[in-house]
Amino acid sequence: MGTSRMFRIFVFLGSAFMILLIIIYWDDVGAxxxxxxxxxxxxxxxxxxxxxxxxxxxxxxxFLSDIDAFVNQxxxxxxxxxxxxAPADTSNQSEKxxxxxxxxxxxxxxxxxxxxxxRERQEQRRxxxxxxxxxxxxxxxxxNRSFDDIPNRELDHLIVDDRHGIIYCYVPKVACxxxxxxxxxxSESLLRDGVPQRDPLAIPRDLVHNSSMHFxxxxxxxxxxxxxxxLMKVKLKKYTKFIFVRDPFVRLISAYRNKFQLRNxxxxxxxxxVMLRRYGNQPTPPASxxxxxxxxxxxxxSNFIQYLLDPQTEKEMPFNEHWRQVYRLCHPCxxxxxxxxxxxxxxxxxxxxxxxLRVDNVVEFPTSHRNLTASSWEADWFSTVPxxxxxxxxKLYEPxxxxxxxxxxxxxxxx
Ligand SMILES: *[C@@H]1O[C@H](CO)[C@@H](O)[C@H](O)[C@H]1NC(C)=O
Ligand SMILES: *[C@@H]1O[C@H](CO)[C@@H](O)[C@H](O)[C@H]1NC(C)=O
Ligand SMILES: *[C@@H]1O[C@H](CO)[C@@H](O)[C@H](O)[C@H]1NC(C)=O
Ligand SMILES: *[C@@H]1O[C@H](CO)[C@@H](O)[C@H](O)[C@H]1NC(C)=O
Ligand SMILES: *[C@@H]1O[C@H](CO)[C@@H](O)[C@H](O)[C@H]1NC(C)=O
Numbered sequence: 001m002g003t004s005r006m007f008r009i010f011v012f013l014g015s016a017f018m019i020l021l022i023i024i025y026w027d028d029v030g031a032x033x034x035x036x037x038x039x040x041x042x043x044x045x046x047x048x049x050x051x052x053x054x055x056x057x058x059x060x061x062x063f064l065s066d067i068d069a070f071v072n073q074x075x076x077x078x079x080x081x082x083x084x085x086a087p088a089d090t091s092n093q094s095e096k097x098x099x100x101x102x103x104x105x106x107x108x109x110x111x112x113x114x115x116x117x118x119r120e121r122q123e124q125r126r127x128x129x130x131x132x133x134x135x136x137x138x139x140x141x142x143x144n145r146s147f148d149d150i151p152n153r154e155l156d157h158l159i160v161d162d163r164h165g166i167i168y169c170y171v172p173k174v175a176c177x178x179x180x181x182x183x184x185x186x187s188e189s190l191l192r193d194g195v196p197q198r199d200p201l202a203i204p205r206d207l208v209h210n211s212s213m214h215f216x217x218x219x220x221x222x223x224x225x226x227x228x229x230x231l232m233k234v235k236l237k238k239y240t241k242f243i244f245v246r247d248p249f250v251r252l253i254s255a256y257r258n259k260f261q262l263r264n265x266x267x268x269x270x271x272x273x274v275m276l277r278r279y280g281n282q283p284t285p286p287a288s289x290x291x292x293x294x295x296x297x298x299x300x301x302s303n304f305i306q307y308l309l310d311p312q313t314e315k316e317m318p319f320n321e322h323w324r325q326v327y328r329l330c331h332p333c334x335x336x337x338x339x340x341x342x343x344x345x346x347x348x349x350x351x352x353x354x355x356x357l358r359v360d361n362v363v364e365f366p367t368s369h370r371n372l373t374a375s376s377w378e379a380d381w382f383s384t385v386p387x388x389x390x391x392x393x394x395k396l397y398e399p400x401x402x403x404x405x406x407x408x409x410x411x412x413x414x415x
Pocket of ligand 4: 206210211212
């Protein structure tokens with residue numbers, strides 16, 4: 001009896017020791033590989049500050065905290081990337097740099113909690129996403145694949161901010177310029193006179209959409225090599241992920257107005273000419289957008305819808321991001337978004353979100369004074385589109401309608 005008991009204790013202690021060894025060893029191996037593979041970044045990037053502690057989240061210990069330590073190790077300055085070019089011995093210089101880059105940690109004190117109605121709204125939107133992803137009657141390409149199976153090029157809309165632990169999936173035509181501006185302010189990567197730019201609206205428009213301003217998931221491969229996917233998953237677990245969406249048909253109207261009713265040389269050459277040739281009785285469309293506008297030629301909204309429904313279109317290349325479905329841009333069944341904003345409730349949602357991210361002391365969401373495309377115009381816009389085409393279009397965008405809780409637009413589909 002005694003020997004068997006001793007034996008069991010022995011085996012138990014032995015296994016515990018082995019597990020400990022494996023954990024320590026794995027960490028070492030992981031870290032040393034990472035240092036080897038982390039390229040010395042040349043650009044004007046700013047060193048990462050000590051990683052923002054999310055003390056309010058106490059997640060499962062052991063394995064996860066191991067990963068946390070592993071990630072924090074190279075998010076901290078001096079390990080992964082080179083820090084300031086200034087020599088370290090001139091102490092007041094490095095002090096100054098420290099002061100400049102220390103993230104603001106003080107949080108705004110609110111006397112009132114976030115309205116219960118807003119919290120309930122988020123709860124509902126998140127629950128709806130989960131239900132729709134679990135519901136087999138909602139079918140769309142790529143729904144069943146795992147995060148690992150998503151190709152790198154399809155991760156180019158996820159902007160990461162390590163300073164504050166935020167991931168934003170941008171959807172063009174859904175206030176994305178404003179949210180990109182906010183991400184630039186938060187990243188503190190745009191300096192003006194040596195201090196980070198703090199006013200979102202002061203950022204020039206061409207910079208806002210310049211991809212070199214944003215650290216997106218698809219850039220992880222270049223920086224982290226084979227650890228990229230692992231690192232993405234860790235960040236997806238730890239960071240707050242948000243997305244903004246709007247009614248899919250209204251988004252299409254907005255895309256059409258913005259890209260084809262205004263003079264846009266790039267979109268004219270890449271898309272409008274194709275539409276005019278194929279559906280607009282223009283075998284040789286005008287060579288430039290100015291010429292075309294000069295003689296009053298541009299594709300109609302109906303031509304635009306024909307283009308979207310034409311099987312030939314996606315054979316040539318995937319939909320442009322301005323009309324690509326949100327489920328293809330942001331992978332809502334693989335990424336569990338913590339916050340789902342709607343453009344229709346943008347102001348409330350923005351305030352709620354910035355509070356939830358604890359950055360409402362740093363930035364404010366810029367209020368828009370532009371004429372937004374209104375849902376009430378939908379019937380007018382679609383009056384020129386045959387009912388059959390409207391129904392086909394609905395099928396094309398149905399997953400977006402269902403995932404994000406937009407009602408089927410019965411009034412324009414049943415005629
Ligand atoms: C460093 O400190 C000295 C005096 O302590 C000062 O003269 C010098 O301007 C400082 N340099 C910088 C870059 O602040
Ligand atoms: C799945 O969606 C269908 C509608 O397409 C609905 O009737 C059904 O109740 C949903 N199933 C679940 C489990 O929610
Ligand atoms: C996803 O899996 C479900 C069963 O779990 C299946 O019914 C459905 O057809 C699959 N969808 C796709 C797009 O492969
Ligand atoms: C984006 O910015 C980089 C440097 O900041 C610049 O070299 C590049 O030309 C810009 N791209 C566009 C399309 O403006
Ligand atoms: C906004 O739209 C309304 C009517 O649709 C129009 O009267 C007004 O001039 C527009 N304002 C701007 C700034 O375009």
